Amino acid sequence: MGLLSLSIWLPIAFGALILAVGRDSQAGLVRMAALAASLVSLVPTLLVAARFDASTAAMQFVEKAPWIERFAMHYHLGVDGLSMWFLPLTAFITVIVVISALQVIGERVAHYMGAMLILSGLMIGVFASLDGALFYVFFEATLIPMYIIIGVWGGPRRVYAAFKFFLYTLLGSLLMLVALLYLYFKSGGSFDILTWHRLPLPLAAQALLFFAFLAAFSVKVPMWPVHTWLPDAHVEAPTGGSVVLAAIMLKLGAYGFLRFSLPIAPDAAREWAWLIIALSLIAVVYIGLVALVQQDMKKLVAYSSVAHMGFVTLGFFIFDELAMTGAVVQMIAHGFVSGAMFLCIGVLYDRVHSREISAYGGVVNTMPRFATFAVLFAMANAGLPGTAGFVGEWMVILGAVKVNFWVALLAATTLIWGAGYTLWMVKRVYFGDIANAKVRALDDLSAREFLMLALLAGAVLWMGVHPKPFTDPMQASVAELLRHVALTKLH
Numbered sequence: 393m394g395l396l397s398l399s400i401w402l403p404i405a406f407g408a409l410i411l412a413v414g415r416d417s418q419a420g421l422v423r424m425a426a427l428a429a430s431l432v433s434l435v436p437t438l439l440v441a442a443r444f445d446a447s448t449a450a451m452q453f454v455e456k457a458p459w460i461e462r463f464a465m466h467y468h469l470g471v472d473g474l475s476m477w478f479l480p481l482t483a484f485i486t487v488i489v490v491i492s493a494l495q496v497i498g499e500r501v502a503h504y505m506g507a508m509l510i511l512s513g514l515m516i517g518v519f520a521s522l523d524g525a526l527f528y529v530f531f532e533a534t535l536i537p538m539y540i541i542i543g544v545w546g547g548p549r550r551v552y553a554a555f556k557f558f559l560y561t562l563l564g565s566l567l568m569l570v571a572l573l574y575l576y577f578k579s580g581g582s583f584d585i586l587t588w589h590r591l592p593l594p595l596a597a598q599a600l601l602f603f604a605f606l607a608a609f610s611v612k613v614p615m616w617p618v619h620t621w622l623p624d625a626h627v628e629a630p631t632g633g634s635v636v637l638a639a640i641m642l643k644l645g646a647y648g649f650l651r652f653s654l655p656i657a658p659d660a661a662r663e664w665a666w667l668i669i670a671l672s673l674i675a676v677v678y679i680g681l682v683a684l685v686q687q688d689m690k691k692l693v694a695y696s697s698v699a700h701m702g703f704v705t706l707g708f709f710i711f712d713e714l715a716m717t718g719a720v721v722q723m724i725a726h727g728f729v730s731g732a733m734f735l736c737i738g739v740l741y742d743r744v745h746s747r748e749i750s751a752y753g754g755v756v757n758t759m760p761r762f763a764t765f766a767v768l769f770a771m772a773n774a775g776l777p778g779t780a781g782f783v784g785e786w787m788v789i790l791g792a793v794k795v796n797f798w799v800a801l802l803a804a805t806t807l808i809w810g811a812g813y814t815l816w817m818v819k820r821v822y823f824g825d826i827a828n829a830k831v832r833a834l835d836d837l838s839a840r841e842f843l844m845l846a847l848l849a850g851a852v853l854w855m856g857v858h859p860k861p862f863t864d865p866m867q868a869s870v871a872e873l874l875r876h877v878a879l880t881k882l883h
Contacts, residue, residue, distance in 0.1 A: 407509030414502025426505035473869030612645025631738030675702030680809030718787025753827025
């Protein structure tokens with residue numbers, strides 16, 4: 393087994409083992425085992441990042457073995473600069489989620505921890521797959537543990553939210569399956585994604601493939617107008633489910649554009665870029681305004697995620713190196729910041745059992761350490777310079793200015809709307825006089841909560857102050873992808 397296989401199968405194996413032998417009567421042991429498993433699973437992903445060669449756009453850590461030989465399916469793995477950082481990000485967020493659940497999940501602990509670990513391995517499998525069939529299997533398999541996490545440990549309307557999440561994402565992916573089968577036959581019986589990148593396809597075929605992939609990936613991002621499942625899923629999901637959904641699962645769709653839509657259908661991508669840019673700007677502006685009127689903290693952060701992910705798709709389809717690099721950086725930064733925002737809401741919900749903004753006020757007076765972290769993450773969510781939330785958005789705006797000033801101007805309004813809805817929530821929840829007896833009785837962070845928020849705060853500040861370690865590995869791959877999209881013309 394190579395490092396990529398270890399990154400995928402270690403958490404899946406640990407998760408399956410915990411599911412098989414864990415019992416609620418041994419909840420304490422199960423929790424410690426899950427924490428140890430998540431830490432062990434983080435190691436190979438960190439080794440991938442440490443040993444990654446940033447000077448080349450070629451696939452690295454490649455593993456290839458026969459899988460279903462009759463249909464030329466291979467167990468084919470590899471990472472480049474576009475995918476490498478998502479391995480340690482996924483494993484790191486899984487560690488945080490396990491820590492967050494140590495004292496919060498009281499029922500079916502083994503099932504929850506097992507589902508989280510298995511989900512982690514499956515998501516890493518999506519980022520590392522170089523075989524179309526393998527990608528599809530991992531991509532669809534991630535739905536199952538998340539569906540269970542929302543449906544079992546979620547809120548009062550958890551079954552409705554879980555079904556909506558499952559059906560939206562499954563139906564979108566069916567068209568992608570048709571596209572994968574078309575490419576299989578068109579390439580002479582190969583599921584190799586890198587082979588598909590070199591296929592000379594007519595514009596009509598590219599357009600059909602582009603929209604088939606768009607159906608699958610736009611739902612997952614989610615882009616406007618197929619975003620409506622996300623607020624419901626976030627509101628009903630347990631805190632850990634919301635963190636993984638926002639920090640990692642939304643990135644699967646955005647990553648799909650980089651690995652499939654742009655390199656396989658480059659002419660169609662250029663032809664229909666205006667549509668993606670328009671949808672992205674609607675997400676940035678309109679969904680930012682929708683977030684302004686939310687009364688539920690989780691809904692507010694959920695809508696802000698749609699707006700921030702609009703920046704990602706915008707950066708991809710401007711076809712500028714700085715903007716595309718910024719979009720990938722924004723994906724990683726959003727993983728840290730949105731995960732931290734949902735964890736902060738979870739900390740309050742565990743104490744007060746309400747997500748309504750009106751239920752709080754003056755929290756800083758009784759929870760000063762917590763409020764410090766919460767305000768830091770809120771500032772990162774609003775795009776404050778010096779935090780992770782600023783770097784990617786700024787790069788996308790700078791790239792957009794070079795292409796079209798008006799697109800850049802509309803995109804830059806996210807800094808206004810982001811500051812608006814974030815500061816509105818911060819003012820009402822954390823500052824002012826103590827609003828009620830429940831707030832007066834709040835206890836500040838426990839050691840467990842302090843640890844998980846401190847780890848994320850370190851990541852947010854590190855990326856904001858010194859983004860070079862994140863941007864350097866992806867530059868060669870971004871340049872190669874843009875060269876491919878620009879040079880691939882119809883014959």
